[in-house]
Amino acid sequence: MPKDKNLINKLMGTQTITEDDDAELGAISDEAEEKDQAPTASSEDWLSEYEGQLTIDMFQTKDNVIIKSTIAGVRPEDIDVTIANDMVTIRGERKRDFEASSEDYFYQECYWGSFSRSVVLPVDVDIEQVSADLKDGILTVILPKAAKAKAKKVKVGTRV
Template structure:
């Protein structure tokens, strides 16, 4: 299957060659002979497909709320709490970490592999604004629990219209 994919990829790159113009700053200036190049040259043939791209696992979450708080529950078994990073940026909560493999099992001895070892990350948009300085996180028996106290939003404000002479905007700015 990989060989078929490689052939299809090469055909795709050949088609793109018609429209390809190498970047003068990063492309031709770094080439010793400044010869015309195609997009396939930049992808370096089969070596491009042999490169390892680090996999990142996704974290399962339960999120619920009551009148006062938003709660985030994440089962993260097999991790040291020191390897968990929680970032709150406005209304986006991100949980990152690394689950380190404690042992090595040879591929040929594996029957079924479902566990993700290595980096994981998950970002979610919270349903409301929260009090950033009051967020609490606990890790107990492989479960991360984050409590995010809700913050009152501005809400609707009724603005009264007064009678009177209006001022032109230009004179009001002076």
């Protein structure tokens, strides 16, 4: 029970914190600060191995499945849209058009490098009619829904 009383005293500030306690709190604080820091130019090595994940909106109309994504700073020829089976994949690369040393940065939050996103299509699409365009930094992929197979009623007969 003395330990509980000791803890209560520490929390209430009625007991002096020892050097060991202070060192432990300092280590916890340092670890929290390290985890809270955003990547900087000095951490570019691990960023070059990382492939960014593209954010998308995917919705449907009566006739189409539509995918929209913000892809600012990327040229259309640097974007690849592939459809295989029931999956659509969008790949690209945002290329840096400037040089800056890590010491020159105040903030470095933009992602530069390869990115991709693959999603399963919720319905069958007509891959021959798919279109994609990039306007004002917004990629729009239009995937026309496949014509549904017409139902045919089969009459059941009897055998003699």
